[in-house]
Amino acid sequence: MHNTSLLLDPLDNVGVALTDLKPGEKVKTNSFELDIQEFVPAKHKFALRDFSKGEDILMYGTVVGEATQAIPTGYAITLANIKHKTREYELTAGNFEWNSPAIEAWKDKTFLGYKRADNQVGTANYWLVLPMVFCENTNVKLLQEAFENALGFSQPNPYEIQIKNLISGLKTEKFTETVSQNHSKTGSKIFENLDGIRFLTHSMGCGGTRSDAEALCALLAGYIHHPNVAGATILSLGCQNAQVSILKEKLAQLNCQKPLVICEQQQEGTTEALISKAIQETFEGLIEANKCKREPVPLSKLVIGLECGGSDGFSGISANPTLGRVSDLIVALGGIAILSEFPELCGAEQTLINRCETPGLAEKFVHLMEAYNDAAKRVGSGFDMNPSPGNIKDGLLTDAIKSCGAAKKGGTAPISDVLDYTEYVKTPGLNLLCTPGNDVESTTGLAGSGANVILFTTGLGTPTGNPISPVIKISTNTKMATKMPDIIDFNTGTVITGEDTIESAGDKLMNYIIDVASGRIQTKAEEKRNFDFIPWKRGVSL
Template identity: 85%
Template sequence: MNNTSLLLDSSDNVGVALSDLVSGEKVKISQVDIDIQEFVPAKHKFALRDFIPGDDIIMYGTVVGEATRPIRQGHAITLQNIKHKTRSYELKSGQYVWKAPDIAAWKSRTFMGYKRADNQVGTANYWLVLPMVFCENTNVKLLQEAFENALGFSQPNPYEVQIKNLILGLQGEKFTETVAQKVASGRSKIFPNLDGIRFLTHSLGCGGTRQDADSLCGLLAGYIHHPNVAGATVLSLGCQNAEVRILKEKLAKLNCTKPLVVVEQQQEGTTDALITKAIQETFEGLVLASQSQREPVSLDKLVIGLECGGSDGFSGISANPTLGRVSDLIVALGGITILSEFPELCGAEQNLINRCETAELANKFVHLMETYNEAAKRVGSGFDMNPSPGNIKDGLLTDAIKSCGAAKKGGTAPISDVLDYTEYAKTPGLNLLCTPGNDVESTTGLAGSGANIILFTTGLGTPTGNPISPVIKVSTNTKMATKMPDIIDFNTGTIITGEDTIETSGDKLLDYIIEVASGRVKTKAEEKRNFDFIPWKRGVSL
């Protein structure tokens, strides 16, 4: 790879700066010398020819923008001279031919997982405690404090020492370490085969639309059915829109037979009666859950969620294509991968349509995309408003530029299924899942659709995690990985510097996934207890 600039596709008319380019510098793109006419920051784009207003801006071999004023060759592409534009797409039949990657080195590989009775395999073993409605959030937190302290899952807060030092400093004293912290650090877990109890809270369940209540029940059912979950405790108030009846209907559709503890406050009476019953029945479930043990499982049991957040101009060049390589390997091995974030597929539609295995899947994908975009437009937004200020600052000027890079996470495999939000992934191959681009809402949806590992690329850095599915944070560039080592698990910046190819980076990442899936390595999000859970309130969220 050229260490100063890059052409992503032979038909592109803009180049990408891999490092800061200054006025007067010469770069060679496809054997053509380009004189840089002004400062072009790393990750940003520059003109390979002269443009007049109305000309298409081409990246990744497709339209990602339109010139709004004249741009001379060698000048920077900015929001002052281009605007969002995508190429029109059509539903056309055609036979997509996929050249699957060589998987000989992976066929006999295994990970240490938890086999479930329904043939799913977990990469972790959790008990889940969740509320049907926000009214029960406080009771969930009471249970969390009691269980985590009693069972050895609590961790000392590293910032508590800092605060106590400040307090005692007023008296000229110094705080070092409390007895409670010593006890917590030396405490052994009561249930060694249980990876933890995960406690969810949310702001939904009542007061909204019936559609939101139904969607919440579908999401919670997906979490209970998830392969990383052994069983669940559900707290209900009793009068909310998100009824326990609806939850049980959703679980029945998934053929979920896991242990389920349901306690309802209006039926039990006092808070003490509710909590006492929940503790007793949950403890019995934990005893059963702890009987599970890890055992070798083939890689086709991996269900990989594909996500990005805090993206930058290198996302579509390093980290996202690395995920694409992993996705293709998993698909070739017979596993499932799930590509989410529909606002970040705007501009990549034709490629995805062409890869759908049936016309029905292509129609469903287009219907979900157009319905979502129209809903956004009705409230004065739209997919074109998706890039955040951080995205724009680091080179993702239009939603189409961002989307064409984001779609690289899905590799090149055919699309075997298209899922609406809360639909559960069951079909081997690459699945498309309708979620927002919002990081936490999307990762929440990926786990709800069965992803037992989530790969999350970032160029700017984000601490996002998930309560039940390990989130592996993949950096697009070495500078950020070095700056934020407490949140980054894997660095693909070596592709930018030429130390790795997409193939070698993807292979290394799959090795790392196996370690995480086997419980031998904890992700940074798990270590920092970044257990983020935000259901999508199906109005508009981009």
Template identity: 80%
Template sequence: MNNTTLLLDPTDNVGVALSDLQPGQKVVLNDIELEIQDFVSAKHKFAMRDFKPGEDILMYGTIVGEATQAISKGYPITLANIHHKTREYTLNPGKFSWTPPNISDWEKKTFMGYRRSDNQIGTANYWLVLPLVFCENTNVKLLQEAFENALGFSNPNPYEIQIKNLISDFQHEKITETVPQKTKNNQPRIFENLDGIRFLTHDMGCGGTRQDAESLCTLLAGYINHPNVAGATVLSLGCQNAQASILMEKLSLIQKGEPKTVILCDQQQEGTTEQLIQKAITETFKGLIEANKIARQPFPLNKLVIGLECGGSDGFSGISANPTLGRVSDLIVALGGAAILSEFPELCGAEQNLINRCKNEDLANKFVHLMETYNAAAKRVGSGFDMNPSPGNIKDGLLTDAIKSCGAAKKGGTAPVSDILDYTEYLKTPGLNLLCTPGNDVESTTGLAGSGANIILFTTGLGTPTGNPICPVIKVATNHKLTNRMTDIIDFNSGTVITGEDSIESCGNRLLDLIIQVASGEIKTKAEQNRNYDFIPWKRGVSL
């Protein structure tokens, strides 16, 4: 890779600017010499030949757009001269041959995790407190404040003193306090083997469709069944659509080992708020004692289940960070582990490649059915998949959903597709799985954890603080500028691929080393340090 331009596939007819290109600058790609005719900013694309209106724009070896007007060789590709278009796909997986990567350097490596009775392995050990309905959010927050302060899991707020100083200034008093650096609570931990208590809140459970209530219960069952969760305390009002009986039924369908402890507290049965909270505290504390008896021990890397996510993407995402995740995904799959690729709106244009990789026709049919049903539902409310790119995506070079999607699909590497999961379906099969979620960062990461990912890899070119309550989220930057500008949210820099310091293979190898450290509890992700515990279930229905 040179440091100015790139051709992603020999069949492409547009090139990518790796740095700003000036008018008159000479470029040679794939034996084609051209002169840049107008300024092309880094991450954007330029025409490798003359285009007539209606001709296809090719990137990643496939159709990602269509010329809407004549474009001369050397001119930038913009939304003024192209629009979204994808190649038609056929439902014929055919024979797919995969050459796995060399895993000899990784076969004997281990991470320190927590074994559950069903042989799932956790990368953390949490107790979970969650509401079945939004009416219980306040009570969840009461429990959160009480437990975190008492058990040493709370962090001081570094901005509180800043506000106090502003009050002092407003009242014309002398400012005596300074803003401290963000530090961990120095209070000793009561439970050494417990990584924390996680508290979920949401705006669902009643008032919506019965389907959304059932979907919520299935999602919450996935969180309770998650390998990073030792047990759960569930708050219910009592009269809501999302009944405790539905939750327990959904949990019974996916639990394989000894049932986890689930403490149910129903406010309409308990009486006063005080009685509800006292019961929840007493029973939860007993659960924490049991959860603390589990200690970390070594496990092979085939016990890792990595979720593959992107957000705040840019024109480098499909060149550096996403292929780096693809390398890690291929390594994990080759080792016998599992990878889960999400965000179906961001696979639009990459369908044929994924269909070809499905292990059988039934999987291909399920993938296409979920894609087409989802897209049709979006179109009914005036927003098809083609409207997925955000203003930030477009500004940084992802002009069409197909351009964005073909880069996003790189997170899934090259391995065969072993299973297709609808939203809230729990992982059943090792290998590469495709999970139907929205492109919305938090809704998607929420779904990945609910389907059993015990580590989430999250690429970003623009920067986003997204995290998850129960699953470590490793943030992978696509470029040096972002890494240096937002040091508080970035865990790993793949910008070394853009500058030529790393190959995709070496960058992926370094990332897998970091994953092992995070999975072992040796390194806390920036999202964990910043308490980015984001949880948003996907609503598919209407509100009633």
């Protein structure tokens, strides 16, 4: 039988319930042995000693809260008796020594990727169609319907049959069409090396601030430059803030040489003229994109994005440390890992500062964190308000508890670079990327900065995906993985039950990543066409 409780760090003064703990139940946690005094739900915490009002609550070896009243030994830690608090941090960086993992078993392994002329490697091969401004969203959708239906990339909608049966019920007749009817599979025959055409829409490009428009152009440039993209079709109205000229400047800064089809409606005239030009020139681009084939490449060409959403009290114990193991392996192999979500690093600052390779990186990290938090405070919010009702219900009571668990996704490697939102990765190793904690805004940013695979942990379940980067959904607990098998790709609940260690779960996940990156496995988000894309306006979003 597996343990019923856990001590995450020898310095901690609270334990974690791995199962529901009832009053009178004896628990032994490392050197602590005590009787539970009140019901403690699984994933929640309990006091290992008596607390007085004002004393610090420690988890992961650091401050994650403060007692707001006396808490006797064996009682549950709740929002009624603690509040958010973090450890003071100071700027000190350098002299960090990393005990990197053994990579003998991995150094000769490869995945099947698409080599690009700029030395990047794609895990997929897409043509991208995007608008410079929301005014072109309808035209993008027209192109999407036309291309996907003609090339066989469209997917049947199983819910259409349900609706048709409801309509048939009004006429006392049964509709019997199956989801496979009228679904062409010609796309794979025409362009066998093309994984699809991906279509973006968004609500930006005009009407906001000029800085928002510039950030959008930088983000779109990152998507076009992305190794999973062979080329792009760009629809512009003409008069918007997000001008094609700005996009071209951003692409030039990335030294991006991808083929582009640019169609501006106010120059072309009619919608028919615009769409006809876009179709003709895009089709020519598809022919060229199809010439690229998968071939073996080293694992050092992987760029993994590290993300969590719908987190629970097990996230920092099972799934996030498993990603940390994978991150360390990728970094040791010479690849890149990107840790995002700055509101969910609140409380873990000192550990990350200490791991920065230079004082300059530490200063940039602190500046981005503080500027972001200050902006939130100016509108009556702050990082401390990040945990959602679902997070709190499942044991993440304060942002510091959530953040210290979230930071585990970044493993233990030194931090080789710190990136602001829309900055593209350039340095091998562990990179920190400033994004919101908002799931889709963050995954959108990870792909825009070059992640060719995104690893996404969840304890409560979320269907989030991305248009150009495969998103592997990793469950923190077996119960949720069993309940939501259509959105979960990989389960680390085996760590909680003792069937796996962090190391063994991480190694299994590495093999899964290789299969996804090679095109042998399609993620659940791709199967369900969860192609979520939301640019971040630099206002407040946690």
